[in-house]
Amino acid sequence: METGDLSSWLHxxxxxxxxxxxxxxxxxxxxxxxxxxxxxADSHHPDSIKSNSIxxxxxxxxxxxxxEVFYEEACTEFTDILLSNGYEREHVDKLKDKSRxxxxxxxxxFSSDSTSFIDKDDMSAFMKKRHLKVSHCKGDGFCLxxxxxxxxxxxxxxxxxxxxxxxNKNIDHYIEFLGCSATEIHVQSTNYFLxxxxxxxxxxxxxxxxxxxxxxxxxxFQSLHNKVSITxxxxxxxxxxxxxxxxxxxxxxxxxxxxxxxxxxxxxxDFKQCSILKLPYINEQHYKEIKSILHNYNFNILPIFTSGxxxxxxxxxxxxxxxxxxxxxxxxxxxxCLKKNVVYQLNCLHCKEIYxxxxxRYLHIRIKEHVRSISQQDSKSAFSEHYISKHPNFNFxxxxxxxxxxxxxxxxNADRLIKESMLIDKYNPKINREKGWxxxxx
Numbered sequence: 001m002e003t004g005d006l007s008s009w010l011h012x013x014x015x016x017x018x019x020x021x022x023x024x025x026x027x028x029x030x031x032x033x034x035x036x037x038x039x040x041a042d043s044h045h046p047d048s049i050k051s052n053s054i055x056x057x058x059x060x061x062x063x064x065x066x067x068e069v070f071y072e073e074a075c076t077e078f079t080d081i082l083l084s085n086g087y088e089r090e091h092v093d094k095l096k097d098k099s100r101x102x103x104x105x106x107x108x109x110f111s112s113d114s115t116s117f118i119d120k121d122d123m124s125a126f127m128k129k130r131h132l133k134v135s136h137c138k139g140d141g142f143c144l145x146x147x148x149x150x151x152x153x154x155x156x157x158x159x160x161x162x163x164x165x166x167x168n169k170n171i172d173h174y175i176e177f178l179g180c181s182a183t184e185i186h187v188q189s190t191n192y193f194l195x196x197x198x199x200x201x202x203x204x205x206x207x208x209x210x211x212x213x214x215x216x217x218x219x220x221f222q223s224l225h226n227k228v229s230i231t232x233x234x235x236x237x238x239x240x241x242x243x244x245x246x247x248x249x250x251x252x253x254x255x256x257x258x259x260x261x262x263x264x265x266x267x268x269x270d271f272k273q274c275s276i277l278k279l280p281y282i283n284e285q286h287y288k289e290i291k292s293i294l295h296n297y298n299f300n301i302l303p304i305f306t307s308g309x310x311x312x313x314x315x316x317x318x319x320x321x322x323x324x325x326x327x328x329x330x331x332x333x334x335x336x337c338l339k340k341n342v343v344y345q346l347n348c349l350h351c352k353e354i355y356x357x358x359x360x361r362y363l364h365i366r367i368k369e370h371v372r373s374i375s376q377q378d379s380k381s382a383f384s385e386h387y388i389s390k391h392p393n394f395n396f397x398x399x400x401x402x403x404x405x406x407x408x409x410x411x412x413n414a415d416r417l418i419k420e421s422m423l424i425d426k427y428n429p430k431i432n433r434e435k436g437w438x439x440x441x442x
Contacts, residue, residue: 009027009029011029012029013029014028014029014030014060014064015027015028015029015064016028016029023066024066025066025067025070026064026065026066026070027064027065027066027070027073027074028061028064028065028070028073028074028077030077036080036081036084036085037081037085038053038081038082038085039053039085040085040086041085041086041087041088042086044282044283044284045284046281046284046287047284051095054082054087054092054095054099055095055098055099056099057078058075058078058095058096058099058100059099059100061074061075061078062099062100062104075096079092079096097129098131100130101130101131101258102130102131102132102244102258103241103242103258105130106219106230106232106242109230109232110230110232110234114231114232114233114234115229115230115231115232116229116230116232117224117227117228117229117230118227118228118230121227121228122223122226122227122228123221123223123228123246126221126228127256130258131258132244132256132257132258133256133257133258134246134254134255134256135147135150135254135255135256135257136254137150137252137253137254137255143252143253143254144206144207144210144245144253145159145160145210146255147245147246147253147254147255148210148214148243148245148255149255150255150257151243151244151245151255151256151257152214152216152243154214159210159213159214162213162214163209163210163213165213166209166212166213167209170212207220207233207245208233210243211233211234211235211243212235214240214243215235215240216235216240216241216242216243217232217233217234217235217242217243218232218233218235218242218243218245219231219232219233219242219243219244219245220233220245220246220247220253221244221245221246221247221256222246222247244256244257244258274300274301274302275300275301275302276301276302276304276418276421277301277302277303277304278303278304278306278418279303279304279305279306280305280306280307280308281305281306281307287305290303291303304414304418306411306414306415336363336404336405336406337362337363337364337367338362338363338364339362339363339406339409340359340360340361340362340363341359341360341409341410341411341412341416342358342359342363342406342407342408342409342410342416343356343357343358343406343407343408343410343416343419343420343423344356344357344358344359344363344366344404344405344406344407345404345405345406345407345423345427345429346370346383346402346403346404346431347402347403347404347405348386348387348390348391348401348402348431349400349401349402349403350390350391350394350401351390351391353386353390353429353430353431354427354429354430354431355382355383355386355429355431355432356407356420356423356424356427356429356432357383357420358410358416358417358419358420360413360416363404363406367404369381370383370384370402374387382431382432382433382434383402383431386431387401407419407423408420408423417436420436421435421436424436
């Protein structure tokens with residue numbers, strides 16, 4: 001913590017704090033001695049690593065700064081650092097836009113007025129930049145509630161009692177606003193919130209009712225003269241995610257939802273259907289060219305790029321005092337039990353057949369599972385099925401009916417699975433049901 005600043009800011013970690021009326025101002029603090037150093041643009045790190053590091057920095061500024069002015073100051077300073085490290089401004093600006101979710105963006109748009117205009121973008125450009133997608137709702141009557149349902153996950157039928165309760169709670173206010181009697185206001189399952197006298201849906205006040213009864217801020221987007229108009233109906237009593245609606249016309253609304261930034265990881269599904277090619281990672285250009293060739297020629301090959309030995313690997317694997325096993329009733333009477341992220345071999349002492357497996361956990365945990373499946377005669381386990389079928393009369397009360405050895409240590413999940421597949425292909429263990437990954441033989 002640093003004090004003594006004449007501007008009355010209190011510096012703590014990455015924060016600069018200053019009391020104000022009704023709260024505390026927050027902005028980013030960077031020590032004067034901090035050097036403007038970042039991963040250089042010509043670094044051999046993968047592009048995804050460099051881009052995500054920049055995005056994470058911009059996202060941290062949103063959490064630190066409590067208003068748009070301080071956020072832009074932090075972004076400007078960080079952008080200058082990136083430019084000095086070889087990045088292009090256009091690329092940095094794209095990453096800044098990508099980092100900003102619609103929810104964090106909207107809280108800075110409004111000051112005192114409930115309506116704001118986005119001058120630079122039309123509706124389609126705005127939705128693309130803010131990663132929004134539209135869910136169309138059919139019909140002019142019930143579409144508003146369906147749009148809210150898409151945003152919140154609440155069913156329309158469950159929302160109707162909440163709306164009725166909100167109307168009854170503030171009936172005098174709504175009667176005065178609509179200029180009708182209490183008997184002329186009701187909610188039906190066929191057409192929401194009708195005015196009995198005119199039999200028309202009243203949408204001008206419906207969003208206010210939804211905001212009050214659900215306790216969420218409602219943002220309504222509308223395209224006006226090639227500009228995006230955003231109307232805010234704030235609800236200060238709740239921190240729930242806001243409801244985003246797009247108003248098409250007076251009676252029709254669609255739901256706006258934020259696109260997922262992360263694609264579903266189909267890694268585990270892909271490797272079962274294709275061959276694996278393990279290659280050393282050299283640089284990003286080399287990586288993209290190989291991926292492009294495999295994609296363009298429709299090769300059924302999944303490339304795995306691995307790094308060489310790093311200083312971290314050497315230092316983290318060294319140990320001044322080797323770990324010793326202090327576990328009671330340890331299934332392994334040696335220090336192998338404390339190994340993890342390994343490929344191991346089980347040797348049946350009765351018939352000398354072997355089983356090869358892998359685990360990312362401590363080895364003693366995986367071995368206990370094998371022992372339990374054998375004692376329970378669980379045929380789902382390949383190693384247990386071997387004893388059930390080959391040695392049905394074997395005395396399992398004696399724990400010394402198989403031995404354990406570690407074949408390979410791995411750095412990560414892919415490295416471990418590849419090594420397991422290579423060892424299975426080399427030793428061809430009869431107990432194994434699956435052969436692991438289908439390796440490409442060159």
